[in-house]
Amino acid sequence: MYSLIRTTSVLVAVLFAASTTTAQQVCNNAEALCSKTYDNLTHLGAHDAAFVRDSSNAFTPAGNQFYNASTQLSYGVRLLSAQAHNAGDGVHLCHTNCLLYDAGLLSDWLTDIREWMDANPNDVVSVLIVNSDNNNATTLGGIFNSSGITDYAYVPSANKGPVTWPTLGDMISQNKRFVAWVASLDPASNEDAPFLLDEFSFIFENQYDVTDAGSFSCDSNRPTTDTGNALRTGMLPLMNHFLDDKLFGSDIEIPSVENADNTNKDSGDTGNFGDAANSCIAAYDRAPPFTLVDFANVGPAIDTVDRLNQVSGQTTGRTPLPTDVAGSMSS
Ligand SMILES: *[C@@H]1O[C@H](CO)[C@@H](O)[C@H](O)[C@H]1NC(C)=O
Ligand SMILES: *[C@@H]1O[C@H](CO)[C@@H](O)[C@H](O)[C@H]1NC(C)=O
Numbered sequence: 271m272y273s274l275i276r277t278t279s280v281l282v283a284v285l286f287a288a289s290t291t292t293a294q295q296v297c298n299n300a301e302a303l304c305s306k307t308y309d310n311l312t313h314l315g316a317h318d319a320a321f322v323r324d325s326s327n328a329f330t331p332a333g334n335q336f337y338n339a340s341t342q343l344s345y346g347v348r349l350l351s352a353q354a355h356n357a358g359d360g361v362h363l364c365h366t367n368c369l370l371y372d373a374g375l376l377s378d379w380l381t382d383i384r385e386w387m388d389a390n391p392n393d394v395v396s397v398l399i400v401n402s403d404n405n406n407a408t409t410l411g412g413i414f415n416s417s418g419i420t421d422y423a424y425v426p427s428a429n430k431g432p433v434t435w436p437t438l439g440d441m442i443s444q445n446k447r448f449v450a451w452v453a454s455l456d457p458a459s460n461e462d463a464p465f466l467l468d469e470f471s472f473i474f475e476n477q478y479d480v481t482d483a484g485s486f487s488c489d490s491n492r493p494t495t496d497t498g499n500a501l502r503t504g505m506l507p508l509m510n511h512f513l514d515d516k517l518f519g520s521d522i523e524i525p526s527v528e529n530a531d532n533t534n535k536d537s538g539d540t541g542n543f544g545d546a547a548n549s550c551i552a553a554y555d556r557a558p559p560f561t562l563v564d565f566a567n568v569g570p571a572i573d574t575v576d577r578l579n580q581v582s583g584q585t586t587g588r589t590p591l592p593t594d595v596a597g598s599m600s601s
Protein backbone atom coordinates (compact mmCIF):
# COMPACT_ATOMS: atom_id res chain seq x y z
CA MET A 271 0.00 0.00 0.00
CA TYR A 272 2.73 2.40 0.97
CA SER A 273 4.65 1.55 -2.16
CA LEU A 274 1.53 1.97 -4.29
CA ILE A 275 0.93 5.46 -2.87
CA ARG A 276 4.56 6.30 -3.30
CA THR A 277 4.57 5.03 -6.89
CA THR A 278 1.40 7.01 -7.64
CA SER A 279 2.76 10.21 -6.19
CA VAL A 280 6.03 9.79 -8.07
CA LEU A 281 3.97 9.26 -11.24
CA VAL A 282 1.89 12.38 -10.55
CA ALA A 283 5.06 14.36 -9.94
CA VAL A 284 6.56 13.11 -13.21
CA LEU A 285 3.38 13.95 -15.16
CA PHE A 286 3.19 17.36 -13.55
CA ALA A 287 6.81 18.07 -14.48
CA ALA A 288 6.12 16.95 -18.06
CA SER A 289 3.07 19.18 -18.42
CA THR A 290 4.82 22.25 -17.04
CA THR A 291 7.67 21.64 -19.49
CA THR A 292 5.36 21.55 -22.50
CA ALA A 293 3.46 24.60 -21.24
CA GLN A 294 6.62 26.65 -21.63
CA GLN A 295 5.97 27.91 -25.12
CA VAL A 296 8.59 28.13 -27.83
CA CYS A 297 7.89 30.09 -31.02
CA ASN A 298 10.05 29.70 -34.14
CA ASN A 299 12.63 27.83 -32.07
CA ALA A 300 12.95 30.35 -29.23
CA GLU A 301 10.90 31.21 -26.17
CA ALA A 302 11.83 34.90 -26.42
CA LEU A 303 10.21 35.19 -29.86
CA CYS A 304 6.69 34.37 -28.61
CA SER A 305 6.13 37.96 -27.45
CA LYS A 306 7.58 39.53 -30.60
CA THR A 307 5.23 40.77 -33.27
CA TYR A 308 5.54 39.18 -36.73
CA ASP A 309 7.06 42.39 -38.11
CA ASN A 310 9.44 42.94 -35.20
CA LEU A 311 11.73 39.99 -35.61
CA THR A 312 13.94 38.91 -38.48
CA HIS A 313 12.95 35.86 -40.52
CA LEU A 314 15.65 33.81 -42.24
CA GLY A 315 14.45 33.54 -45.83
CA ALA A 316 15.53 30.99 -48.44
CA HIS A 317 15.65 32.74 -51.80
CA ASP A 318 14.24 30.57 -54.61
CA ALA A 319 13.65 27.92 -51.98
CA ALA A 320 12.11 25.49 -54.46
CA PHE A 321 15.17 25.42 -56.70
CA VAL A 322 17.36 22.84 -55.06
CA ARG A 323 20.76 21.69 -56.31
CA ASP A 324 21.63 18.25 -55.03
CA SER A 325 22.87 14.89 -56.22
CA SER A 326 19.51 14.17 -57.91
CA ASN A 327 20.19 16.91 -60.50
CA ALA A 328 24.01 16.80 -60.50
CA PHE A 329 24.10 20.01 -58.46
CA THR A 330 22.59 22.08 -61.26
CA PRO A 331 23.95 25.64 -61.37
CA ALA A 332 20.32 26.82 -61.66
CA GLY A 333 19.69 25.70 -58.07
CA ASN A 334 19.77 28.27 -55.25
CA GLN A 335 19.50 25.95 -52.25
CA PHE A 336 21.02 22.63 -51.22
CA TYR A 337 17.97 21.26 -49.39
CA ASN A 338 14.22 21.01 -49.99
CA ALA A 339 11.49 22.98 -48.23
CA SER A 340 10.90 20.68 -45.27
CA THR A 341 14.63 20.35 -44.55
CA GLN A 342 15.05 24.12 -44.80
CA LEU A 343 12.20 24.58 -42.31
CA SER A 344 13.63 22.05 -39.88
CA TYR A 345 16.93 23.90 -40.12
CA GLY A 346 15.28 27.23 -39.15
CA VAL A 347 14.26 28.92 -42.42
CA ARG A 348 10.91 30.71 -41.89
CA LEU A 349 10.38 32.45 -45.25
CA LEU A 350 10.50 30.53 -48.54
CA SER A 351 10.40 32.25 -51.91
CA ALA A 352 9.75 30.73 -55.34
CA GLN A 353 8.64 31.71 -58.84
CA ALA A 354 5.28 30.49 -60.17
CA HIS A 355 4.93 29.87 -63.92
CA ASN A 356 2.10 28.42 -65.99
CA ALA A 357 2.90 25.03 -67.46
CA GLY A 358 0.81 22.43 -69.28
CA ASP A 359 -0.83 20.85 -66.25
CA GLY A 360 -1.07 23.83 -63.95
CA VAL A 361 1.08 26.30 -62.07
CA HIS A 362 4.64 25.09 -61.59
CA LEU A 363 7.64 26.46 -59.73
CA CYS A 364 10.26 27.18 -62.38
CA HIS A 365 13.52 29.08 -62.31
CA THR A 366 13.18 31.83 -64.94
CA ASN A 367 11.45 29.36 -67.27
CA CYS A 368 10.29 25.76 -67.06
CA LEU A 369 12.84 24.50 -69.60
CA LEU A 370 15.72 25.68 -67.41
CA TYR A 371 14.48 24.26 -64.10
CA ASP A 372 11.03 22.88 -63.31
CA ALA A 373 10.58 22.09 -59.60
CA GLY A 374 7.08 20.70 -60.08
CA LEU A 375 3.62 21.84 -59.07
CA LEU A 376 3.08 24.76 -56.70
CA SER A 377 0.35 22.67 -55.05
CA ASP A 378 2.83 19.86 -54.24
CA TRP A 379 5.34 22.30 -52.73
CA LEU A 380 2.64 23.95 -50.62
CA THR A 381 1.50 20.51 -49.50
CA ASP A 382 5.05 19.69 -48.32
CA ILE A 383 5.11 22.94 -46.34
CA ARG A 384 1.63 22.28 -44.92
CA GLU A 385 2.67 18.79 -43.81
CA TRP A 386 5.71 20.25 -42.08
CA MET A 387 3.46 22.77 -40.34
CA ASP A 388 1.10 19.97 -39.26
CA ALA A 389 4.05 18.35 -37.49
CA ASN A 390 5.45 21.62 -36.08
CA PRO A 391 2.60 23.49 -34.36
CA ASN A 392 4.82 26.14 -32.73
CA ASP A 393 6.12 27.68 -35.93
CA VAL A 394 5.05 30.63 -38.05
CA VAL A 395 5.95 30.17 -41.72
CA SER A 396 5.79 32.60 -44.66
CA VAL A 397 6.08 32.12 -48.39
CA LEU A 398 6.75 34.69 -51.09
CA ILE A 399 5.49 33.65 -54.50
CA VAL A 400 6.73 35.56 -57.53
CA ASN A 401 3.65 35.62 -59.73
CA SER A 402 5.57 35.41 -63.01
CA ASP A 403 2.54 34.84 -65.27
CA ASN A 404 0.21 37.21 -63.39
CA ASN A 405 -2.26 34.59 -62.29
CA ASN A 406 -5.26 36.02 -60.47
CA ALA A 407 -6.23 35.45 -56.84
CA THR A 408 -8.87 32.90 -57.82
CA THR A 409 -6.35 30.69 -59.61
CA LEU A 410 -3.63 31.00 -56.98
CA GLY A 411 -6.07 30.85 -54.07
CA GLY A 412 -7.58 27.63 -55.45
CA ILE A 413 -4.10 26.07 -55.50
CA PHE A 414 -3.38 27.17 -51.93
CA ASN A 415 -6.78 25.80 -50.89
CA SER A 416 -6.10 22.44 -52.55
CA SER A 417 -2.89 22.02 -50.53
CA GLY A 418 -4.75 22.48 -47.25
CA ILE A 419 -2.42 25.28 -46.17
CA THR A 420 -5.20 27.89 -46.21
CA ASP A 421 -6.42 26.50 -42.87
CA TYR A 422 -3.29 28.04 -41.32
CA ALA A 423 -3.41 31.30 -43.28
CA TYR A 424 -3.38 34.57 -41.40
CA VAL A 425 -5.50 37.39 -42.85
CA PRO A 426 -4.45 40.86 -41.70
CA SER A 427 -6.93 43.62 -40.95
CA ALA A 428 -6.36 45.28 -44.34
CA ASN A 429 -4.96 44.11 -47.67
CA LYS A 430 -2.61 47.06 -47.82
CA GLY A 431 -0.05 48.09 -45.19
CA PRO A 432 0.65 49.32 -42.69
CA VAL A 433 -1.29 47.01 -40.38
CA THR A 434 -0.76 45.92 -36.79
CA TRP A 435 0.72 42.43 -36.74
CA PRO A 436 0.08 39.95 -33.93
CA THR A 437 2.82 38.32 -31.88
CA LEU A 438 4.12 34.92 -32.92
CA GLY A 439 2.57 33.58 -29.72
CA ASP A 440 -0.87 34.84 -30.77
CA MET A 441 -0.54 33.50 -34.29
CA ILE A 442 0.44 30.10 -32.89
CA SER A 443 -2.31 29.94 -30.29
CA GLN A 444 -4.90 30.85 -32.95
CA ASN A 445 -3.26 28.43 -35.39
CA LYS A 446 -3.17 31.22 -38.01
CA ARG A 447 0.55 30.97 -38.52
CA PHE A 448 1.04 30.99 -42.27
CA VAL A 449 1.59 34.22 -44.19
CA ALA A 450 1.38 34.21 -47.99
CA TRP A 451 3.06 37.03 -49.91
CA VAL A 452 2.60 37.34 -53.67
CA ALA A 453 4.61 39.58 -55.99
CA SER A 454 2.41 40.87 -57.35
CA LEU A 455 -1.35 40.55 -57.07
CA ASP A 456 -3.99 43.25 -57.44
CA PRO A 457 -4.88 43.93 -53.78
CA ALA A 458 -8.38 44.95 -54.81
CA SER A 459 -9.20 41.59 -56.37
CA ASN A 460 -8.52 38.94 -53.75
CA GLU A 461 -11.98 38.62 -52.18
CA ASP A 462 -12.03 34.83 -52.46
CA ALA A 463 -8.40 34.52 -51.31
CA PRO A 464 -7.94 37.32 -48.78
CA PHE A 465 -4.91 35.53 -47.33
CA LEU A 466 -2.91 36.23 -50.51
CA LEU A 467 -1.12 39.49 -49.74
CA ASP A 468 0.29 41.71 -52.44
CA GLU A 469 3.94 42.00 -51.40
CA PHE A 470 4.53 45.54 -52.56
CA SER A 471 1.47 46.87 -50.71
CA PHE A 472 3.31 46.04 -47.46
CA ILE A 473 6.99 45.47 -48.21
CA PHE A 474 9.89 47.15 -49.98
CA GLU A 475 13.02 45.37 -51.16
CA ASN A 476 16.61 46.39 -51.81
CA GLN A 477 18.34 45.55 -55.09
CA TYR A 478 18.57 41.83 -55.82
CA ASP A 479 20.74 41.05 -58.85
CA VAL A 480 24.04 41.91 -57.19
CA THR A 481 27.18 40.49 -58.84
CA ASP A 482 29.84 42.32 -56.81
CA ALA A 483 30.29 41.62 -53.08
CA GLY A 484 31.06 45.30 -52.53
CA SER A 485 27.75 46.45 -54.01
CA PHE A 486 25.08 45.31 -51.54
CA SER A 487 22.82 48.25 -50.73
CA CYS A 488 20.04 48.98 -48.24
CA ASP A 489 18.33 51.43 -50.59
CA SER A 490 14.82 50.56 -51.66
CA ASN A 491 14.69 49.27 -55.22
CA ARG A 492 11.09 48.02 -55.49
CA PRO A 493 8.34 49.16 -55.47
CA THR A 494 9.91 52.58 -54.91
CA THR A 495 13.39 54.05 -54.80
CA ASP A 496 12.40 56.46 -52.02
CA THR A 497 13.61 54.52 -48.97
CA GLY A 498 12.75 57.26 -46.48
CA ASN A 499 9.19 57.54 -47.67
CA ALA A 500 8.75 53.76 -47.74
CA LEU A 501 9.79 53.61 -44.08
CA ARG A 502 7.66 56.61 -43.08
CA THR A 503 4.57 55.01 -44.60
CA GLY A 504 5.16 51.83 -42.58
CA MET A 505 6.41 49.57 -45.34
CA LEU A 506 8.45 46.64 -44.08
CA PRO A 507 12.00 46.13 -45.38
CA LEU A 508 12.98 42.89 -47.09
CA MET A 509 16.73 42.48 -47.34
CA ASN A 510 17.92 40.52 -50.36
CA HIS A 511 21.43 39.26 -49.69
CA PHE A 512 22.67 36.87 -52.34
CA LEU A 513 25.40 37.13 -54.91
CA ASP A 514 25.20 36.10 -58.56
CA ASP A 515 27.89 35.33 -61.10
CA LYS A 516 27.49 36.41 -64.69
CA LEU A 517 27.95 33.42 -66.94
CA PHE A 518 31.05 34.09 -69.02
CA GLY A 519 30.32 36.41 -71.91
CA SER A 520 26.59 36.72 -71.22
CA ASP A 521 23.99 38.53 -69.14
CA ILE A 522 22.78 35.26 -67.61
CA GLU A 523 23.24 35.26 -63.84
CA ILE A 524 23.59 32.18 -61.67
CA PRO A 525 23.93 31.91 -57.88
CA SER A 526 27.54 32.41 -56.82
CA VAL A 527 28.12 29.17 -54.96
CA GLU A 528 31.88 29.68 -54.63
CA ASN A 529 31.25 32.88 -52.66
CA ALA A 530 28.37 31.53 -50.54
CA ASP A 531 30.45 30.97 -47.39
CA ASN A 532 31.55 34.61 -47.48
CA THR A 533 28.18 36.03 -48.58
CA ASN A 534 26.28 34.32 -45.77
CA LYS A 535 28.67 34.72 -42.87
CA ASP A 536 28.15 37.24 -40.12
CA SER A 537 31.12 39.54 -40.21
CA GLY A 538 34.68 40.36 -41.10
CA ASP A 539 34.94 40.49 -44.91
CA THR A 540 33.43 42.42 -47.79
CA GLY A 541 29.85 41.45 -48.54
CA ASN A 542 29.02 39.51 -45.34
CA PHE A 543 25.36 39.03 -44.43
CA GLY A 544 25.65 40.21 -40.83
CA ASP A 545 27.58 43.35 -41.69
CA ALA A 546 25.05 44.16 -44.40
CA ALA A 547 22.23 43.64 -41.91
CA ASN A 548 23.92 46.01 -39.46
CA SER A 549 24.16 48.65 -42.19
CA CYS A 550 20.49 48.22 -43.04
CA ILE A 551 19.42 48.43 -39.39
CA ALA A 552 21.33 51.72 -39.15
CA ALA A 553 19.79 52.97 -42.40
CA TYR A 554 16.24 51.95 -41.48
CA ASP A 555 16.43 52.51 -37.72
CA ARG A 556 14.81 49.11 -37.39
CA ALA A 557 15.67 45.52 -38.22
CA PRO A 558 14.48 44.06 -41.54
CA PRO A 559 11.68 41.56 -40.78
CA PHE A 560 12.54 39.62 -43.93
CA THR A 561 15.80 38.41 -45.44
CA LEU A 562 16.45 36.25 -48.49
CA VAL A 563 19.68 34.33 -48.97
CA ASP A 564 20.87 31.61 -51.33
CA PHE A 565 22.22 28.35 -49.83
CA ALA A 566 20.48 29.16 -46.55
CA ASN A 567 22.37 26.56 -44.48
CA VAL A 568 25.74 28.04 -45.45
CA GLY A 569 27.55 30.74 -43.48
CA PRO A 570 25.71 29.96 -41.31
CA ALA A 571 23.30 32.77 -42.12
CA ILE A 572 21.11 31.67 -39.24
CA ASP A 573 23.73 32.87 -36.74
CA THR A 574 23.22 36.41 -37.98
CA VAL A 575 19.44 36.08 -37.75
CA ASP A 576 19.72 34.74 -34.19
CA ARG A 577 22.00 37.63 -33.31
CA LEU A 578 19.51 40.17 -34.72
CA ASN A 579 16.70 38.45 -32.81
CA GLN A 580 18.81 38.35 -29.63
CA VAL A 581 18.32 34.61 -29.25
CA SER A 582 21.88 33.42 -29.91
CA GLY A 583 22.47 30.24 -27.93
CA GLN A 584 18.81 30.10 -26.81
CA THR A 585 17.26 28.21 -29.70
CA THR A 586 15.84 24.73 -29.64
CA GLY A 587 14.37 22.12 -31.98
CA ARG A 588 16.40 22.75 -35.10
CA THR A 589 18.01 20.09 -37.29
CA PRO A 590 21.64 21.02 -37.93
CA LEU A 591 23.05 20.86 -41.47
CA PRO A 592 26.57 21.36 -42.83
CA THR A 593 27.28 25.09 -42.68
CA ASP A 594 29.93 25.21 -45.41
CA VAL A 595 29.49 24.77 -49.14
CA ALA A 596 31.80 21.75 -49.33
CA GLY A 597 29.86 19.95 -46.59
CA SER A 598 26.54 20.73 -48.24
CA MET A 599 27.68 19.42 -51.59
CA SER A 600 29.06 16.18 -50.23
CA SER A 601 26.12 15.25 -48.01
C1 LIG B 1 10.65 46.19 -31.89
O1 LIG B 1 10.59 45.93 -30.50
C2 LIG B 1 11.50 46.68 -29.73
C3 LIG B 1 11.37 46.22 -28.30
O2 LIG B 1 11.57 44.85 -28.22
C4 LIG B 1 11.20 48.16 -29.88
O3 LIG B 1 12.15 48.90 -29.16
C5 LIG B 1 11.26 48.53 -31.34
O4 LIG B 1 10.85 49.85 -31.50
C6 LIG B 1 10.37 47.64 -32.16
N1 LIG B 1 10.61 47.96 -33.56
C7 LIG B 1 9.67 47.90 -34.47
C8 LIG B 1 10.09 48.31 -35.85
O5 LIG B 1 8.55 47.54 -34.25
C1 LIG C 1 13.24 16.47 -48.44
O1 LIG C 1 14.58 16.08 -48.16
C2 LIG C 1 14.67 15.16 -47.08
C3 LIG C 1 16.15 14.89 -46.86
O2 LIG C 1 16.84 16.10 -46.70
C4 LIG C 1 13.91 13.90 -47.42
O3 LIG C 1 13.96 13.01 -46.33
C5 LIG C 1 12.46 14.26 -47.74
O4 LIG C 1 11.78 13.11 -48.19
C6 LIG C 1 12.41 15.29 -48.85
N1 LIG C 1 11.04 15.71 -49.05
C7 LIG C 1 10.47 15.70 -50.23
C8 LIG C 1 9.06 16.14 -50.29
O5 LIG C 1 11.06 15.33 -51.23
Ligand SMILES: *[C@@H]1O[C@H](CO)[C@@H](O)[C@H](O)[C@H]1NC(C)=O
Pocket residue numbers: 406407408409
Ligand atom coordinates in the same frame (compact mmCIF):
# COMPACT_ATOMS: atom_id res chain seq x y z
C1 LIG D 1 -8.85 34.12 -63.17
O1 LIG D 1 -8.06 33.49 -64.17
C2 LIG D 1 -8.70 32.35 -64.73
C3 LIG D 1 -7.67 31.63 -65.60
O2 LIG D 1 -6.98 32.54 -66.39
C4 LIG D 1 -9.93 32.79 -65.48
O3 LIG D 1 -10.60 31.66 -66.04
C5 LIG D 1 -10.86 33.47 -64.48
O4 LIG D 1 -11.98 34.03 -65.18
C6 LIG D 1 -10.16 34.62 -63.76
N1 LIG D 1 -11.02 35.08 -62.69
C7 LIG D 1 -11.18 36.36 -62.40
C8 LIG D 1 -12.09 36.68 -61.27
O5 LIG D 1 -10.62 37.24 -63.04
Ligand SMILES: *[C@@H]1O[C@H](CO)[C@@H](O)[C@H](O)[C@H]1NC(C)=O
Pocket residue numbers: 407408409410411412415420462463
Ligand atom coordinates in the same frame (compact mmCIF):
# COMPACT_ATOMS: atom_id res chain seq x y z
C1 LIG E 1 -10.60 28.92 -50.59
O1 LIG E 1 -11.23 28.32 -49.47
C2 LIG E 1 -12.01 29.23 -48.72
C3 LIG E 1 -12.43 28.50 -47.46
O2 LIG E 1 -13.03 27.30 -47.78
C4 LIG E 1 -13.17 29.72 -49.56
O3 LIG E 1 -13.95 30.63 -48.82
C5 LIG E 1 -12.61 30.41 -50.78
O4 LIG E 1 -13.64 30.79 -51.64
C6 LIG E 1 -11.65 29.51 -51.51
N1 LIG E 1 -11.00 30.32 -52.54
C7 LIG E 1 -10.68 29.86 -53.73
C8 LIG E 1 -10.03 30.85 -54.63
O5 LIG E 1 -10.92 28.73 -54.12
